Amino acid sequence: MTAAAPFLSTSWTDHVTGRQGFLVIDRLVRGVCSGGLRMRQGCGLDEVAGLARGMTMKEALHYDPTARYIPLGGAKGGIDCDPHDPAAYGVLVRYLRAMRPYIEQFWTTGEDLGLTQDRVDEAVAEAGLVSSIQAVYPLLDDEGAARRRLTDAFAADVEDIGLDELVGGCGVAESALTALDRAEVPYASTRVAVQGLGTMGGATARFLSRAGLPVVAVADVKGTIANPDGLDVEALLAARDPYGTVDRTALRPGDTELPGAAWLETPAEVLVPAAVSYCINTANERGITARWVVEAANMPVLPEAEELLAARGVTVLPDVVVNSAANAWWWWTLFGDIGPDPDDAFAHIRRSLRALTDRMLARAEADGSTPRAAAHAIVADRLPLITERFGWHG
Missing domain, CATH: 3.40.50.720 (NAD(P)-binding Rossmann-like Domain)
Structure with a gap:
C-alpha cells in the first residue's frame, strides 16, 4: 500500500532545554485525528511519521459503518527526551502549550511509550487545555454522557489494576x-x-x-x-x-x-x-x-x-x-x-x-x-x- 504524504508534519524545539518534539498528522477523518504522545531519548521525526501512518491503519482496520464509533485519522506526537530526566515534565508541558492549536482543533492524544495517561492529563491541565481528546467532542451526540462514560471506564478497576x-x-x-x-x-x-x-x-x-x-x-x-x-x-x-x-x-x-x-x-x-x-x-x-x-x-x-x-x-x-x-x-x-x-x-x-x-x-x-x-x-x-x-x- 503506497503511503500518501501526511497532512501535517512539524518539529518543535524547546527554548529552555533545546529538546526537540514532533507532531505528524497523517490523515484527518471528519476533521479529527487520533494518536498517542511518546517520550523517549532519541525519538525522531521519521519514527513519529511511521507511527502516525500506523495509526491511520489501526483506525481504518476498525471501520464498521454500522457502529457509533467512526474511525478518525491517524497521528502521533513524540518528544526526544528521557522520561526519567528531571526536566522531562517541564518539556512535556511546554510541548503541549506549543501544540495547543492542534490539540484543540484536530489531534486527540494520550499515553504512549514513556508517558502514562495520568502524566499526560496532569501536563494537559497545566498547559491550559480542557482535555487531551477535546478535538473529538464536537463529533459526539451527547458530550456530557460520553465524557462520563469514559471517566467511569478509567475509574474501573479489575483486581486492583485499572481497566485502561x-x-x-x-x-x-x-x-x-x-x-x-x-x-x-x-x-x-x-x-x-x-x-x-x-x-x-x-x-x-x-x-x-x-x-x-x-x-x-x-x-x-x-x-x-x-x-x-x-x-x-x-x-x-x-x-x-x-x-x-x-x-x-x-x-x-x-x-x-x-x-x-x-x-x-x-x-x-x-x-x-x-x-x-x-x-x-x-x-x-x-x-x-x-x-x-x-x-x-x-x-x-x-x-x-x-x-x-x-x-x-x-x-x-x-x-x-x-x-x-x-x-x-x-x-x-x-x-x-x-x-x-x-x-x-x-x-x-x-x-x-x-x-x-x-x-x-x-x-x-x-x-x-x-x-x-x-x-x-x-x-x-x-x-x-x-x-x-x-x-x-x-
Missing part, C-alpha cells in the same frame, strides 16, 4: 490466541517470552498466562527473568514499580536472571516484544526460534528482519492489528458502542480482535502473503470507503 491498563494487553492476547487456534496448537505447550512488563506487556502476560500458556521469560530494564517451567506472572506483576521494573526479591527458586537480550533466544513458541521500537533487527533475528512474533509494541521488528523471519517460517503478527485495542477501546467507550463495565469491554475486545486477526490471517493465506501485507490490503480496501463517506481530510 488491561485493554491493550487483552487485545494482544486475543490476537495471539487466534493464531494458535487457527494452527490447532494447544495452549498448555505454547511457551511465551515477553519483552517489557509495563502496561502492555504486563497485561499481555497476564491474559496469556490465564489462558493456560506458560510464560517462561520476561525482560525489563534490569535484564531477563526466566524459568523453563513457567514464571509466576501474578507475583511478578505485583512486584513491579511504576516503570514496569520487577523487584528481584520476588523471584522464586528456579527463576534465573539473564542478560537483557536473552528473552529473544529463550526457547519459546511465542515472542511478545512489548517495550520499544526497532528491537528486532537483522543482527539478532537469527537467534529467534519462536514460531510467532506478536507485536505488542509499535514497530518493534525492522522490515528487513521481518523478511528474514518470514523466509524461515516465523510469523510476525503486526502491531497495526495486535495492539489496536488500546486505541479503539477509548473510542468504543466514548462513542457508546460499549459501556464502562470491564466485562463489557473485554467481551467487545475479544470479539473484535479475534475477528480482525482471523480476517488478516485468512487474507494472508489466500494471497500467499505475510500478515502485515494482508493487514495493509484490508486497509487499502477500507480507506476508499471512509474517503467516499467523509472526504480525504473532511
Whole structure:
C-alpha cells in the first residue's frame, strides 16, 4: 500500500532545554485525528511519521459503518527526551502549550511509550487545555454522557489494576490466541517470552498466562527473568514499580536472571516484544526460534528482519492489528458502542480482535502473503470507503 504524504508534519524545539518534539498528522477523518504522545531519548521525526501512518491503519482496520464509533485519522506526537530526566515534565508541558492549536482543533492524544495517561492529563491541565481528546467532542451526540462514560471506564478497576491498563494487553492476547487456534496448537505447550512488563506487556502476560500458556521469560530494564517451567506472572506483576521494573526479591527458586537480550533466544513458541521500537533487527533475528512474533509494541521488528523471519517460517503478527485495542477501546467507550463495565469491554475486545486477526490471517493465506501485507490490503480496501463517506481530510 503506497503511503500518501501526511497532512501535517512539524518539529518543535524547546527554548529552555533545546529538546526537540514532533507532531505528524497523517490523515484527518471528519476533521479529527487520533494518536498517542511518546517520550523517549532519541525519538525522531521519521519514527513519529511511521507511527502516525500506523495509526491511520489501526483506525481504518476498525471501520464498521454500522457502529457509533467512526474511525478518525491517524497521528502521533513524540518528544526526544528521557522520561526519567528531571526536566522531562517541564518539556512535556511546554510541548503541549506549543501544540495547543492542534490539540484543540484536530489531534486527540494520550499515553504512549514513556508517558502514562495520568502524566499526560496532569501536563494537559497545566498547559491550559480542557482535555487531551477535546478535538473529538464536537463529533459526539451527547458530550456530557460520553465524557462520563469514559471517566467511569478509567475509574474501573479489575483486581486492583485499572481497566485502561488491561485493554491493550487483552487485545494482544486475543490476537495471539487466534493464531494458535487457527494452527490447532494447544495452549498448555505454547511457551511465551515477553519483552517489557509495563502496561502492555504486563497485561499481555497476564491474559496469556490465564489462558493456560506458560510464560517462561520476561525482560525489563534490569535484564531477563526466566524459568523453563513457567514464571509466576501474578507475583511478578505485583512486584513491579511504576516503570514496569520487577523487584528481584520476588523471584522464586528456579527463576534465573539473564542478560537483557536473552528473552529473544529463550526457547519459546511465542515472542511478545512489548517495550520499544526497532528491537528486532537483522543482527539478532537469527537467534529467534519462536514460531510467532506478536507485536505488542509499535514497530518493534525492522522490515528487513521481518523478511528474514518470514523466509524461515516465523510469523510476525503486526502491531497495526495486535495492539489496536488500546486505541479503539477509548473510542468504543466514548462513542457508546460499549459501556464502562470491564466485562463489557473485554467481551467487545475479544470479539473484535479475534475477528480482525482471523480476517488478516485468512487474507494472508489466500494471497500467499505475510500478515502485515494482508493487514495493509484490508486497509487499502477500507480507506476508499471512509474517503467516499467523509472526504480525504473532511
